[in-house]
Amino acid sequence: xxxxxxxxxxxxxxxxxxxxxxxxxxxxxxxxxxxxxxxxxxxxxxxxxxxxxxxxxxxxxxxxxxxxxxxxxxxxxxxxxxxxxxxxxxxxxxxxxxxxxxxxxxxxxxxxxxxxxxxxxxxxxxxxxxxxxxxxxxxxxxxxxxxxxxxxxxxxxxxxxxxxxxxxxxxxxxxxxxxxxxxxxxxxxxxxxxxxxxxxxxxxxxxxxxxxxxxxxxxxxxxxxxxxxxxxxxxxxxxxxxxxxxxxxxxxxxxxxxxxxxxxxxxxxxxxxxxxxxxxxxxxxxx
Numbered sequence: 112x113x114x115x116x117x118x119x120x121x122x123x124x125x126x127x128x129x130x131x132x133x134x135x136x137x138x139x140x141x142x143x144x145x146x147x148x149x150x151x152x153x154x155x156x157x158x159x160x161x162x163x164x165x166x167x168x169x170x171x172x173x174x175x176x177x178x179x180x181x182x183x184x185x186x187x188x189x190x191x192x193x194x195x196x197x198x199x200x201x202x203x204x205x206x207x208x209x210x211x212x213x214x215x216x217x218x219x220x221x222x223x224x225x226x227x228x229x230x231x232x233x234x235x236x237x238x239x240x241x242x243x244x245x246x247x248x249x250x251x252x253x254x255x256x257x258x259x260x261x262x263x264x265x266x267x268x269x270x271x272x273x274x275x276x277x278x279x280x281x282x283x284x285x286x287x288x289x290x291x292x293x294x295x296x297x298x299x300x301x302x303x304x305x306x307x308x309x310x311x312x313x314x315x316x317x318x319x320x321x322x323x324x325x326x327x328x329x330x331x332x333x334x335x336x337x338x339x340x341x342x343x344x345x346x347x348x349x350x351x352x353x354x355x356x357x358x359x360x361x362x363x364x365x366x367x368x369x370x371x372x373x374x375x376x377x378x379x380x381x382x383x384x385x386x387x388x389x390x391x392x393x394x395x396x397x398x
Contacts, residue, residue, distance in 0.1 A: 118194050118201075121341055122187055125204075128336070129183035132176045132329055139173035142166075178321045179329035182207055186341070204341045205234040211322050213310035216286075218242045219294070219326060219340065220253045221302040229347050230302075232340040238307055241281050241289070246347075247377045248276040252291035253303035260300055262320070264290040292320055294327045301331055345384070353387035361398045371397050 143166045150162035182204075189202040209217035218238040221230040228246045233239035245251035251274055256263045266288035271278040281289065291305040304323040330336040338344065350372065357368035372390065375397055376383040389395035 115194075118190060122190050122194075124337070125183045125187045125190070125341070128329065129180045129187065131335065132180035132183060132325075136173045136176035136180060139169045139176060143169035143173060174321060175324040175328055178211070179325035182211060182322070182325060183329075185210070203232075203234060203343050205232050205238075205343055208304070208322060208326065209234040209238075209306065212304075212306045212319055214306045214308055216241075216307040218253070218305050218307075219302060219331075219344075220245070220257070220305065221294075221331070221338070221344070222254075222257050222300070226254060226258055227347075227351075230338075230344045231347075232344040237284055237286065238305070240284055241286060241307055242305065243382055244277055244280050244284075246383060247373045248274075248280065249373075250274045251277040251281075251305075252289045253305040256291035256293045256303040256305070257300050260293050260295060262290065262292045264288075290319070292323045294323055294331060296327055296332050301327065347384075349391060350383055350387040353390040356390055357397050360396065363398075368397075 146162045146166035146169065150159045150166065153159035153162055185207040186202070186204050189207065193199065193202050205217060205219065206215075208219070209215055216233075216235050216238040218231060218233040218241065220228055220242055223229050228242075231239065231242050231246075233242060241251075242253065245254055252263045252265065265273050265278075270282065270287070270289060274281075286307045288308050289305060290309060291303045293300045294302040294304060304319075304326060306319070309319075330340065331338045351365075351369070354365050354369040354372055357363075357371060358365045361368065361371075372386055373383055375395075376386045379386070386395065390397065
């Protein structure tokens with residue numbers, strides 16, 4: 112149970128993040144207005160077009176920062192309300208992300224250069240289970256969005272057809288539609304935002320990508336951000352450590368050892384994290 116001081120620190124941190132995002136949004140809006148004014152004064156169509164393109168970039172960035180501010184303010188409001196009674200579990204930052212995307216279930220997956228899943232932050236157990244399946248099976252919307260650097264959506268039979276392993280497995284969780292967008296900056300992809308059973312039309316709007324951009328710029332890749340999503344991100348460090356141990360025991364590549372851990376978790380119907388902990392404690396030897 113979080114102490115009063117810990118909750119106060121969380122609220123203060125989110126408030127600082129919101130204030131900083133508002134300032135960045137206002138700065139970008141001012142820059143957009145300045146370039147729109149220059150466009151109106153331009154003597155040639157070429158110059159006018161250039162100024163308008165620059166203004167559009169500033170407008171888009173301002174919207175991204177405003178979305179980031181609203182996510183932080185929503186978290187502050189929910190934390191403050193929860194702190195008064197504490198009669199329910201402490202709210203997660205990702206719950207607000209899911210709500211902003213028109214669903215109750217969303218997850219952020221952080222990946223490395225080889226698209227290995229390094230961390231996961233989920234809004235609820237359904238989203239966590241869906242991302243665990245992606246990690247175990249090596250296929251799914253977040254992985255495709257990150258590897259292809261583009262939005263990915265699927266529902267109904269398309270969900271089953273696109274991912275022969277993941278599709279039927281996630282359908283058993285009661286999920287009928289999925290969508291994901293990459294989390295990228297300057298051409299580098301650091302992960303993906305996935306949503307499950309979103310409201311009709313949400314993933315076709317700019318909102319979905321705006322939320323992803325806000326998370327990337329304000330939380331994950333911002334020096335003042337919090338890639339741990341206020342303590343809600345589960346890192347896969349123990350899983351990769353366990354893969355190293357299995358690799359030594361079996362004299363096999365680490366990648367093969369990791370697949371063996373995943374296969375064992377899938378066969379046993381348990382999480383790969385629990386399997387990794389058993390390996391690290393010496394309670395389980397694979398192979």
